[in-house]
Structures are given as C-alpha cells and as structure tokens.
Amino acid sequence: MSSENKKKEGIVPEPSLRRMPCYLAYLKLAKRRSQEYVSSTHIARDMGVDPTQVTKDLSYTSIVGKTRVGYEVNTLIDVLEDFLGFRKLDKAYLFGAGSLGNALLHDHGLDQYGLKIVAAFDIDPKVVGKTIEGVPILHVSEFEKMKDENIEVGILTVPAEFAQDVAQQMAEGGIKGIWNFTPIRIRLGDNCVVQDTSLYAHLAVMFNRMNSIKK
Amino acid sequence: MSSENKKKEGIVPEPSLRRMPCYLAYLKLAKRRSQEYVSSTHIARDMGVDPTQVTKDLSYTSIVGKTRVGYEVNTLIDVLEDFLGFRKLDKAYLFGAGSLGNALLHDHGLDQYGLKIVAAFDIDPKVVGKTIEGVPILHVSEFEKMKDENIEVGILTVPAEFAQDVAQQMAEGGIKGIWNFTPIRIRLGDNCVVQDTSLYAHLAVMFNRMNSIKK
C-alpha cells in the first residue's frame, strides 16, 4: 500500500517542476541570510504564491517538513538540487553553432545546473574547425564517430528547416534528451525526451500581456 | 452583443500564446514549400497535436478559415506575426551583462521577433564601457538619465541576489515589460509585466522526464 498511492507512476506535474528551481533560488538566498529553517508559509509569502502549492510541490521530493518549524534550509537545497538533477554533471552536444547556439556557448551558468557542453556540430565551413569558449565546433558528420561516448543530452539550435532531421540523427546517435530551442515541434519515438524552450514563445506572451494592461 | 461574448476581457490563455509561434514556424516552412492553404487538420497531423486545439488557438486571432480549404498561408502568417507583436520592433535594455546577458547579446534571432537590444547596463568596471556585438555596456547609474527614451522592454539577467532590486529600478524607470531570466520571482505593481524564462527550469523538466523513461 505504500507504493500504490502514487498515481500515474509518480509523474511530477510540469508546473511543479518548473517552480522548483524558483524555490531553490529562494532557498539559496535564505541560506546566505543564515536562515536555518524556512516554512512553506514564509516561502509563499515572500514569493507571492499559494502556501499549499509550495507544500504540494515540495511533497514530490523526499523532504518532510517539521510542523511549526518548517523545512531545514540546507537539506531542502540538497534534496531539490538532487531531485532536479543539478548535482550530477551531464555532458552535452550542441547542434547548430549559429547565433543562438553561439549564445548558449557563452552562458557558463549551465555548468552550475548540471550541463556541460563538450562539443558543437555545424555544417557551415566558416565555423567548423573553430573553438568557441573552449568548445570545439565539428562537422556534423563527426557525430557518427562519437556515438560510443556517454553523452545523452543534445541541444538543438539549428535553423527551423533542419530541426526535425537533425533531431532524428540525434536520437539515432544515442541522444536521450533533446533541449529544443527551435520553434519546431519535434516528432520522435518515445525513447527520447524533447524539451521545448522557445525564447520567442515567451516573448510573445510578454508582448501580449503588455498590450493587455495598456488598454 | 458582439463584444460581450468574450469572457474575461478577451484574455488569451498562456498555453495558446506559447503554441502560436510554433504554428508560425510551421507556416513559414509551408510557405517555402509554396503551399497556398493549410487546414487545421494538416497542421495538427504534422505537428502531432489535437486539430481542435489548432482551430481554438487560431480563433483568438482575427483569422477565419474557409471550410474544406483551410487557412490562407500568407495571411495567417501576417495575422500571427502581427498578433504576437513580432512585426513592430521594440527597443530593449539589457540589465546584467554577465554570462547569460552576454549570451543574449550574441543572439541576433531576437531582431526577427521584434526585439532589439540597444544598450546594456552593469556595475562591473571590467565590462562597463565596452561594446558587445555593437551594443554599448553602460553603468547602471546611466539608466536614470535615459528614462525619457521610448523603451518599454527590459531584459533581466543579473545575479539572483540583485534581481528584485534591479527589477524595481526598471519599473521606476518606465520599463513596462520585464523579461526575467533569473530564477527569482519578481514582485512588482501591476503596471509592469514580468515574463519568467528560467532556462534552468526547463533543464529540470528535461532531466526529470529523462529519468522517468529510464526506469
């Protein structure tokens, strides 16, 4: 009975997962202020969200809070980082060293969150052979030869028209998780996860909300 | 009666808004293939989504489809780009020229989606005074003097501990929309829109889904 109460194979709702890094950031600031415990009530008040949502979100991890005290800051940070996969360092390949790919190569924050880009692939002879921020740019054909490496994450930043094809190659090459920055919806078998992160989609939401408050 | 049938002041659901740029990308590829019309059925089939969801999403714009024909590709592209605000070019300030801010300065794709970074602000004397990708990096104190400019969008890429403070300055300086790349939940009055785009949140979702299919 202890393992049947989790519905749907214990899948964690995406909204909850997306909120967790926010809690983590908040907790790190709390730690800096030498707080030993934080209650869900305080987290909620400071962040402007619903208190029960905080406890519900955190309940997906292994943490348990103490009544009338809250959660221990240090252990909650540890538990969250572990749960979110920010502890172990995954190596990643970048596909498409154009403008956006280039941009990601400049962001060293990724390292702190468990992702390290070890090589990039492109077809443009103007960039192949170069090194950006210490990461070598190879020709896509080289990817074939590197299949045996223990690399499961691929970042997709190619132009839209190549997105589906390249994604397919990635999956065939053993990539298990594709971080898709193109606005194209990738269709693959279900042994490969696709995470869409279209910056422009977020921009669209912001523009729309700005117009809404204007009138 | 023609204007009371829209519930809740005609607010467009965020999931719908986020899907629209995907439709747009799909349509641009269709246009390249010289397709004159596309039906919601085909869009849905190609993208692997529900057909009624497509029509429902598109119904928030002014477009109307022709029965048994579909939507005219060119006009739908125009309507969507206009609706999403990708047509007019908004000028933007960047706050925080660190690793991630630097990365965004390298992404020229933003221009195509209606956003042009015209200046960046930082406090680090090592970067202030420099120019990255043609964009000057100024000291934050300079922001005060530039209030009169017609700039409504601000991109927030400062370290977490400064996020709330800088956001407040931005709002006071006339910024109407903050594109927040920090994992901090910003609290401001409601004359300023905050759009959260935490890359690491997406990374967390991907890691979690990868683990789910693994076991």
Next chain:
DNA sequence: ATTTATTAATGAATATTTTCTTTAATCGAA
C-alpha cells in the same frame, strides 16, 4: 444537380492544475 468527403467552428465532456478547507502535530507561552 446530387452526393460525398473534408473542413472550421462551437459547445460539451474530460482531464489537469490550482486553490480552498480541514486535520493533526508541536512549539512556545502562560
């Protein structure tokens, strides 16, 4: 002209997510 198949649009039903409510635990004060 008539039929058939395909489609957009609309409203209903389902599923999901968020918020509200209740309960039980326990720390600190009286």
Next chain:
DNA sequence: TTCGATTAAAGAAAATATTCATTAATAAAT
C-alpha cells in the same frame, strides 16, 4: 501542564485547459 498559535499534509472544491462530439458549410466528384 494546558492553551493558543503556527505549521505540514492531505483531501475537497474550483478554476483552467484539453479533448471529444456535433453541426454547418462547401469544394470536388459523380
């Protein structure tokens, strides 16, 4: 010890989003 205040947790209710089912329109085929 006893009481009151604060809290996590769990379940119920409400809000939201997605999917399903139906309808009406119409282009193409017969």
